[in-house]
Amino acid sequence: MLLRLRHSLYKPDVDSVFVGRLLLGRIMSALLEAHDKALAQFGLTSRQGIVLMNCARGEANTPVELAVFNGLDVSSMSRMLDRLEKKGLLRRSRTDKDRRKVTVQLTPKGRALIRKAVPVAARVAVHAWRGVSERERQTLRNIVHKVLGNLGHVSKS
Amino acid sequence: MLLRLRHSLYKPDVDSVFVGRLLLGRIMSALLEAHDKALAQFGLTSRQGIVLMNCARGEANTPVELAVFNGLDVSSMSRMLDRLEKKGLLRRSRTDKDRRKVTVQLTPKGRALIRKAVPVAARVAVHAWRGVSERERQTLRNIVHKVLGNLGHVSKS
DNA sequence: TCAATTTATTTGTATTGACAACTATTGTCT
DNA sequence: AGACAATAGTTGTCAATACAAATAAATTGA
Numbered sequence: 130m131l132l133r134l135r136h137s138l139y140k141p142d143v144d145s146v147f148v149g150r151l152l153l154g155r156i157m158s159a160l161l162e163a164h165d166k167a168l169a170q171f172g173l174t175s176r177q178g179i180v181l182m183n184c185a186r187g188e189a190n191t192p193v194e195l196a197v198f199n200g201l202d203v204s205s206m207s208r209m210l211d212r213l214e215k216k217g218l219l220r221r222s223r224t225d226k227d228r229r230k231v232t233v234q235l236t237p238k239g240r241a242l243i244r245k246a247v248p249v250a251a252r253v254a255v256h257a258w259r260g261v262s263e264r265e266r267q268t269l270r271n272i273v274h275k276v277l278g279n280l281g282h283v284s285k286s
Numbered sequence: 287m288l289l290r291l292r293h294s295l296y297k298p299d300v301d302s303v304f305v306g307r308l309l310l311g312r313i314m315s316a317l318l319e320a321h322d323k324a325l326a327q328f329g330l331t332s333r334q335g336i337v338l339m340n341c342a343r344g345e346a347n348t349p350v351e352l353a354v355f356n357g358l359d360v361s362s363m364s365r366m367l368d369r370l371e372k373k374g375l376l377r378r379s380r381t382d383k384d385r386r387k388v389t390v391q392l393t394p395k396g397r398a399l400i401r402k403a404v405p406v407a408a409r410v411a412v413h414a415w416r417g418v419s420e421r422e423r424q425t426l427r428n429i430v431h432k433v434l435g436n437l438g439h440v441s442k443s
Numbered sequence: 444t445c446a447a448t449t450t451a452t453t454t455g456t457a458t459t460g461a462c463a464a465c466t467a468t469t470g471t472c473t
Numbered sequence: 474a475g476a477c478a479a480t481a482g483t484t485g486t487c488a489a490t491a492c493a494a495a496t497a498a499a500t501t502g503a
Contacts, residue, residue, distance in 0.1 A: 386481040
């Protein structure tokens with residue numbers, strides 16, 4: 130038990146779910162912090178790195194696709210793209226087929242940067258998850274699947 | 287596998303750790319969103335509710351203690367207390383023994399609000415984690431412990 | 444055809460968070 | 474006592490996020 134709660138106004142099982150969220154918050158911010166520190170040498174945050182990587186890999190190339198891929202609101206992604214475009218790492222352009230859509234493309238500068246940044250981030254990630262067995266990772270995926278299901282979030286496959 | 291990555295510039299095991307962070311981000315924001323929606327009727331966000339609950343339970347009663355308890359920077363907690371104080375839910379006062387310290391105390395209004403809000407939040411939390419077995423929860427705690435350890439974060443017991 | 448709806452994106456506003464710099468107070472060491 | 478370090482807290486600045494409202498373009502249906 131990572132946290133001991135002293136005065137329990139509520140039942141232990143209720144405490145345990147609150148602790149669950151605390152645990153998730155801790156691990157999330159620890160992972161983000163580690164990646165942020167590693168990518169600072171490139172002038173990137175970890176979230177910016179992920180978006181650039183999505184573009185480089187062709188996983189998504191419009192604001193909506195990028196937002197869905199990362200589970201964010203489109204407006205948040207729009208601001209993220211503002212920041213990355215301002216740094217000269219990507220370009221937005223209206224598509225001709227459907228003039229509602231915006232196509233996001235890395236600039237040469239963005240491509241060069243992400244080629245250097247991804248291996249660094251990958252090393253951090255591998256190190257962070259070292260010692261976590263495949264069985265444990267599968268359990269984590271199952272937990273996430275169940276909780277998202279309970280909250281009405283459909284998770285793709 | 288919740289996400290299928292198409293063009294893999296990197297090895298599968300590296301992908302899996304990136305996906306791990308995506309999963310954690312999804313479940314975190316889903317939990318926060320559910321609690322935010324449930325507490326909106328009280329004019330509270332889920333994070334504000336947690337801080338009020340910490341105070342009500344006596345788990346922490348200075349900015350530093352509250353920040354440590356929630357794994358946040360003290361400056362973030364200071365702003366959080368600004369917002370809660372502005373709403374009239376708590377009061378800050380310098381302590382006499384050590385005039386560097388600030389004591390945080392709920393107002394009657396804050397106490398009344400949190401008494402109504404906590405059962406609602408607890409129901410949401412129990413619902414969110416329904417179907418996750420004690421064994422799975424223990425595995426989650428183990429994973430968090432390992433990852434925090436890998437990243438050099440000492441976790442209390 | 445054309446009005447209503449849906450889709451894609453941006454912008455306004457607010458919350459949350461980190462880091463750095465600052466003030467104020469307390470503790471330590473010589 | 475006095476200098477220096479450690480502790481507690483706030484404030485400035487910026488990134489990241491959500492929600493609501495607005496705009497513009499495409500689709501649908503009568």
